[in-house]
Amino acid sequence: MEKRRSYVSYILLAVFTLAGALYLLRPLLVSNRNEATSAGTESSASSTAPAAPASGIVKEGEVVFLKGGKQFxxxxxxxxxxxxxxxxxxxxxxxxxxxxxxxxxxxxxxPQSFWMRNTMISLDIIYVDQNKKIVSIQKKAKPYSEESLPSFGNAQYVVEVNGGYCDKYGIQVGDEIAF
Known part of the structure; x- marks a missing residue:
């Protein structure tokens, strides 16, 4: 009888652990389901729909990168x-x-400092001062890392983009942003 009770305890522990894991993963699972749904209806969406729903980003604004005052x-x-x-x-x-x-x-x-805890993808972290001038860039930050990634100066704004983005598009310290 004691052995049977022990098995039941293990089964209940497993069930509760699985339920907890599913609860924590729910936002990710729902997001993936919504992406699949929106991919099937993308052709019927209007051009004024929010940008890039597949990436999980809800468009709240735009950032423009400037070099010598000109948008690039x-x-x-x-x-x-x-x-x-x-x-x-x-x-x-x-x-x-x-x-x-x-x-x-x-x-x-x-001075700002970011980390990559629970971040699944590599990012470029762009630190920007109060005048909207890029003061430093942490490139290709390692996913899930808890290493501190400092701004090396005062920053009022930070822009995060895909890892490698700055090298790919020539974004450098000294460039500016507008939003």
Missing amino acids: RKIDVEIAENDTERQKGLMFRPYLSDSVGMLFVFEEAT
């Missing part, structure tokens, strides 16, 4: 403007297209 790249961005949004960032997102990113907005320009 533009991306759609989701904006992280409060502590909760900034802490989550691009965590748990399995894909990011080159046409999208995330803009982090801070109240003032101070």
